[in-house]
Structures are given as C-alpha cells and as structure tokens.
Amino acid sequence: MGTKITFEKDTCHRCIGTGRLAAYSHVHGGVCFKCNGSGSLYTPASRKAKAIVDEVIVQRTKIAVTDVVVGQLIRPRPAQPKARVIAIGEDRENGAAIVDGVRIPMIFRTLTLQYADKVVTYSAELRFPLYRETTSEDVEAAITALGRRKAGFKVTRD
Numbered sequence: 001m002g003t004k005i006t007f008e009k010d011t012c013h014r015c016i017g018t019g020r021l022a023a024y025s026h027v028h029g030g031v032c033f034k035c036n037g038s039g040s041l042y043t044p045a046s047r048k049a050k051a052i053v054d055e056v057i058v059q060r061t062k063i064a065v066t067d068v069v070v071g072q073l074i075r076p077r078p079a080q081p082k083a084r085v086i087a088i089g090e091d092r093e094n095g096a097a098i099v100d101g102v103r104i105p106m107i108f109r110t111l112t113l114q115y116a117d118k119v120v121t122y123s124a125e126l127r128f129p130l131y132r133e134t135t136s137e138d139v140e141a142a143i144t145a146l147g148r149r150k151a152g153f154k155v156t157r158d
C-alpha cells in the first residue's frame with residue numbers, strides 16, 4: 001500500500017493516558033488540555049522528526065487552486081481531512097488585499113467538496129494554495145529529509 005512513517009508517543013503525564021481530568025470536568029467535559037483527550041504525547045525526538053516530515057509534506061503537496069480538477073482529493077489546510085472535489089464554480093472577486101502597498105483583488109473559486117460525512121461549499125482564494133493527497137513519493141522524500149536521524153519514528157513499507 002505504500003510507505004508510512006509512525007511517530008513514537010508516550011503516555012500523557014497529565015492525565016496518565018485517560019485523556020480526561022476529573023478535576024476539570026466543568027471545562028470542556030474534562031478533556032485533558034495537554035494531549036487534547038488522546039491520552040498520549042509525542043516524545044521530544046518524535047516531535048522534531050515530525051516537524052521535518054510535516055514541512056516536507058506541506059511543501060510537496062501544495063497545489064494552486066487553478067490546478068485543481070474535479071474528482072481530485074484535496075485538503076484546504078495541511079492537517080485537515082481530505083475531500084473529493086465534486087464541482088468547480090465560477091471565479092468571483094470579493095474585496096482586495098494590500099500587499100506591500102499594492103492592491104491585489106481577492107478572487108475566490110467555489111469548490112464543492114465531498115467529505116466522508118458531508119458536502120461543503122468552499123471558497124478558495126486564488127492567492128493561497130490547497131494541498132493534494134500525500135503519495136508514497138512524498139513520504140520517501142520526507143524520509144530522505146530526515147537524513148541520519150533515527151530516533152522517535154518508525155518507517156513501514158508494504
């Protein structure tokens with residue numbers, strides 16, 4: 001199926017792996033704010049490795065809004081869930097941005113996105129990238145970027 005990098009995690013020391021703090025049950029239902037309820041945290045070594053991998057993946061998967069096609073899987077932001085583009089609408093100008101003293105019209109392209117559980121209309125501003133699906137080649141490039149680093153992660157190829 002491809003190459004996968006998994007990052008080492010330790011049990012969250014704040015909630016001892018439960019993801020909840022009884023003393024804070026009045027705040028967001030007592031979800032542990034240290035681990036966001038997951039019960040685990042990246043280790044110092046895995047956090048460094050993950051930062052390198054995330055940066056490589058973000059740079060490689062960037063795609064211009066104008067290059068997006070119907071049927072493609074994209075993410076509006078790198079860490080968000082992926083969605084399939086099911087329709088592309090007309091471009092619309094809505095306001096302007098001043099960049100270095102220059103007025104740049106803000107043009108939005110309407111994308112209809114099919115998520116696992118819902119359909120969303122998304123206005124993508126042409127100045128900003130979207131992110132395509134991560135491929136095995138992207139993951140291999142991230143592994144190369146990790147260089148001689150060995151701690152905090154595991155690579156599986158199948």
Ligand SMILES: [Zn+2]
Pocket residue numbers: 012013014015016017018019020032033034035036037038039040
């Ligand atoms: Zn926790």
